[in-house]
Amino acid sequence: MSETRSVETSASDIETAIEQGLKELGVARESVIVEILEEPSRGLLGIGARPARIRLTTAAPARPASAPESAPAPAKPAPAKPKPKPAPAPPPADSQPAAAEDEEDIDLPAPVSESDMDEDARVGLATLEELLAKMQVEAEVVVYRAPEAADNDSPWVLQIRGRDLGVLIGRRGETLASLQYITRLIASRELQRRANIVLDVEGYKSRREQILRRLAKRMADQAIQLGRTVTLEPMPPYERRIVHLALRDHPEVTTESVGEGEHRKVTIIPRRR
């Protein structure tokens, strides 16, 4: 086995990033394995936009080079279109920025009226509305049960809707995480127990979840084909959990988080047979 080389690149879409990487390595596309570290996302109104990040590894000569590549490649039919499409496949979720609000954007469950909310939802909603007002953010909050269907203990979702809400999401969802943390803290204090609520902004989390699930599946395929552990980008706890859950029942890989704090990331490990 000759030694393998690898390079990581990022660009506004996956195809461009791959081309850059190929140039850097000076090899043909057939001789590399493409790992998509992060799918591109244009965020909401440009805020929270992320480039595509990929890793190219020269394949060992014994390996049929085209096989491993076939998995991630079709995900990005970018060259067919003149403009690089920043968002991957499912258009209903990702291709709609916040501005297209009045059209059928994100598929949200029907909101619940105040009389049908329990105490958690009511207190959470009041707290969140107060916080938003003090932050001088104009937005509407709709409330519904998370459609997890697991049990009737699924959390209430406080979905924040409105224009220009990118600021409420922040880089890697940091602002949204802080807003949720403070809202829960205040509501839980008032309720004197853990408030069963989660926050979202314009369906950001649901979209992110879809992207992460797809990423997880594809990286699992990579791990199997490479026969070695594949490491994903650092992610916040909530996002790592989505990846772990997506692969929990996968027969051929296991997952594990490694690293500390902000650098903690998921690794996908092929199972030994």
Next chain:
Amino acid sequence: MKELVEYIAKSLVDDPSQVRVTEVDEGASTILELEVAQEDMGRVIGKNGRVANAMRVLVRVLAAKQGKRITLEII
């Protein structure tokens, strides 16, 4: 501008009457000084400063809207 911090702090402490937020203006940037009762310090700081940091992140949203730099100090 201080209302946000005041609201959060008062909602988290045992003694809201001792919550005080002072705005110190320094041209383009503003410092928000948060004072709470000694026994309540832990509540507004949190484990590893988690509460304080979350407050700072939210203050930043407000700061961005006003085109200012706002720093939050707990004293």
